[in-house]
Amino acid sequence: MPRLVRAWACQFRCGYKVQTSKVRMKEHEDWCYMNPVNRACKSCGRYLLQESDGSEPGGSYCDEDNLGGKLRQDCEKWIPESETEAENA
Numbered sequence: 001m002p003r004l005v006r007a008w009a010c011q012f013r014c015g016y017k018v019q020t021s022k023v024r025m026k027e028h029e030d031w032c033y034m035n036p037v038n039r040a041c042k043s044c045g046r047y048l049l050q051e052s053d054g055s056e057p058g059g060s061y062c063d064e065d066n067l068g069g070k071l072r073q074d075c076e077k078w079i080p081e082s083e084t085e086a087e088n089a
């Protein structure tokens with residue numbers, strides 16, 4: 001019979017596995033790509049993940065820069081996702 005344990009999940013809902021250690025989860029949150037403080041591509045309003053349609057390969061895109069397949073942290077062009085939603089409204 002499995003035991004029930006208490007676990008901690010990332011507050012930024014990045015999908016990272018849960019931790020039974022609150023301290024370890026805090027460490028994760030400090031570098032999490034969804035933490036706005038890190039200004040990372042995946043939490044940026046300019047980031048677009050293009051899925052492959054079979055003829056063209058998919059990949060990560062940014063409307064400001066050529067990412068060249070590399071995701072960034074501490075990007076000076078980072079904007080919150082809510083800003084692009086406002087632009088498109």
Ligand SMILES: [Zn+2]
Pocket residue numbers: 010011012013014015016028029032033034
């Ligand atoms: Zn996270």
